[in-house]
Amino acid sequence: VGVTVHELYHSWYQNVLATNEALYAWMDEGFTSFASSETMHYLFESTGNPHTGSMRGYQRLVDSGKEEPMATHADHYHTNFAYGRAAYSKGAVYLNQIRYIIGEEAFRSGMLRYHDEWKLKHPTDLDFIRLMEKESGMILDWFHEYFVHTTKTIDYGIASVEASESLTGTTQIELERMGLMPMPLDIRIEYTDGSKEEFYIPMRIMRGEKPAEHDLKRTILEDWPWVEPSYSFTIPMPMENIRSISIDPTERLADVNTTNNVLMYTPEQ
Ligand SMILES: [Zn+2]
Incomplete structure (x- = not known):
């Protein structure tokens, strides 16, 4: 079921939004992973944190010492492992960080607005973060810089x-x-x-x-x-x-x- 839900979400992330897969793999696989984790959590009435799996994947990437910035072009990662964990796990964790920073309500309305305003328009990563800034009334470029363009970690x-x-x-x-x-x-x-x-x-x-x-x-x-x-x-x-x-x-x-x-x-x- 998990794979089916994941593949279904690709109808929105990347297909309808049509982001550039090579430049922003995390906006496709990461956002898809985030949405499928939320849905699976709801479908199976699970308790606890729906994004533990993504966080664990990101943690393994950090611990491996092989992490490369998520801004790396998909074809130019040094290892497939670093590409996979950055795109799927850290990409999902990215959304959960935005949610943590701006709060549940602005996050939910921001995600709906993202689909509504950017469908079929090939949004870039900056279009997404700018939209979340407008929705929350907060400046988020610092977060984006750290999380997408560096491998610095939070502790x-x-x-x-x-x-x-x-x-x-x-x-x-x-x-x-x-x-x-x-x-x-x-x-x-x-x-x-x-x-x-x-x-x-x-x-x-x-x-x-x-x-x-x-x-x-x-x-x-x-x-x-x-x-x-x-x-x-x-x-x-x-x-x-x-x-x-x-x-x-x-x-x-x-x-x-x-x-x-x-x-x-x-x-x-
Ligand atoms: Zn996928």
């Missing part, structure tokens, strides 16, 4: 959590950027009473913020200047009330090392 982690010295009853959280590619961050904190809240760290280069995607209480923090390797913020809650802190609770961010993304406190600690 954020929780560096430290401490009771704030300056203000009792508050907690200072320090985050670290180890990867060379910056991204805005969604942080979710769960408290010992079971309540949850979110903190959102935008980046200045986006010139905008995504709207809240769920009903949780959400605080928009100051921009993380992308040149800085670390970032701290203080939450008005004592440390002992925290049960867990997670970076990217919706598991969409293409973080290549997720082992440092979640901090859990057990009652004994």
Whole structure:
């Protein structure tokens, strides 16, 4: 069924949109893979993340050390492996990153608008990103540059959590950027009473913020200047009330090392 769904989606990606397969293989195979993963997830009422497979494929590409920029002409990749993973896996992950950056609503309407405005017109990668910028009201060229034209990766982690010295009853959280590619961050904190809240760290280069995607209480923090390797913020809650802190609770961010993304406190600690 998976292959049938995948091949059906090629009716839209590449056939109707008619993108250049040699220059933008990822806009065909990647977008097709993304759509078929969503559909398979829906058809089989699966739980969990529909794009785990694409993320795993991208991760294997990164780990192999054979990654080449996704902007490489399809005939000029050094290995077939690098072509395949870039086109199918990283291309699907690309869409999930746009969705993470601009939010679910603008992403959904943007994808519909992409079909509507660009069918039979041979859109380029820049036409697509420009449309998503218009739809979201955010600047996205930085993302496109990093993700399509370089092999730089995303890796954020929780560096430290401490009771704030300056203000009792508050907690200072320090985050670290180890990867060379910056991204805005969604942080979710769960408290010992079971309540949850979110903190959102935008980046200045986006010139905008995504709207809240769920009903949780959400605080928009100051921009993380992308040149800085670390970032701290203080939450008005004592440390002992925290049960867990997670970076990217919706598991969409293409973080290549997720082992440092979640901090859990057990009652004994
Ligand atoms: Zn295909």
